[in-house]
Amino acid sequence: ETGVTQTPRHLVMGMTNKKSLKCEQHLGHNAMYWYKQSAKKPLELMFVYNFKEQTENNSVPSRFSPECPNSSHLFLHLHTLQPEDSALYLCASSQDPEGQLYGYTFGSGTRLTVV
Amino acid sequence: AQKVTQAQTEISVVEKEDVTLDCVYETRDTTYYLFWYKQPPSGELVFLIRRNSFDEQNEISGRYSWNFQKSTSSFNFTITASQVVDSAVYFCALSEANYGGSQGNLIFGKGTKLSVKP
Numbered sequence: 057e058t059g060v061t062q063t064p065r066h067l068v069m070g071m072t073n074k075k076s077l078k079c080e081q082h083l084g085h086n087a088m089y090w091y092k093q094s095a096k097k098p099l100e101l102m103f104v105y106n107f108k109e110q111t112e113n114n115s116v117p118s119r120f121s122p123e124c125p126n127s128s129h130l131f132l133h134l135h136t137l138q139p140e141d142s143a144l145y146l147c148a149s150s151q152d153p154e155g156q157l158y159g160y161t162f163g164s165g166t167r168l169t170v171v
Numbered sequence: 172a173q174k175v176t177q178a179q180t181e182i183s184v185v186e187k188e189d190v191t192l193d194c195v196y197e198t199r200d201t202t203y204y205l206f207w208y209k210q211p212p213s214g215e216l217v218f219l220i221r222r223n224s225f226d227e228q229n230e231i232s233g234r235y236s237w238n239f240q241k242s243t244s245s246f247n248f249t250i251t252a253s254q255v256v257d258s259a260v261y262f263c264a265l266s267e268a269n270y271g272g273s274q275g276n277l278i279f280g281k282g283t284k285l286s287v288k289p
Contacts, residue, residue, distance in 0.1 A: 060215075096281070097281065098175075098278075098279045098280060098281045098282075099262070099279040101277070144214060146214075146215075146216065148216075159206055159208075159218035159221050160216070160218065160277065161218065162208075162215045162216035162217075163215055164213055164214040164215040165214040165215065167214075
């Protein structure tokens with residue numbers, strides 16, 4: 057365990073389903089992130105939260121909806137996804153807002169398959 | 172614009188061989204940070220090292236070493252006497268210090284998959 061816990065580890069959902077990904081950290085970090093990792097593509101930053109406030113939305117489609125109720129928890133709500141959204145979704149946290157002092161701590165990811 | 176290029180998609184070596192993973196970056200900033208992460212089959216990215224642009228001293232940590240050369244915009248990673256447990260995907264990443272006030276600007280390369288065979 058890295059200190060960042062993601063659930064579920066695997067998720068298969070239909071295009072009309074609604075599901076949520078959960079990320080939890082108890083490292084005392086104030087910034088949390090969602091990244092998408094698709095095959096043969098670089099990791100793509102999706103959302104950034106700093107002290108529970110969203111500070112970046114990297115042009116992500118509205119079918120992905122993040123929620124950060126407190127500094128320790130981050131959710132990604134999914135609805136009406138497309139097959140091309142199938143990917144590994146990684147959550148990360150950092151002690152400093154830009155992760156530049158100590159890097160990011162990543163979770164193990166949720167492997168999402170949209171059918 | 173920021174960009175990180177890892178030209179080697181996959182590398183396969185035999186145990187105990189030395190292997191170097193290349194990373195070339197582009198940035199307009201004079202202050203920036205470079206990172207290497209390891210992603211084993213379990214999925215999580217493991218932080219390996221961070222360098223800032225003002226510190227060109229090479230670093231060694233056990234079997235790992237990093238060669239930072241600003242003149243060629245490279246931050247290469249060498250594993251000496253590789254082991255099977257080193258098999259993973261390795262990512263190089265770049266973060267600019269001043270990103271217009273935004274955060275979370277860690278830009279990753281596409282990664283290099285290293286396979287170490289016994």
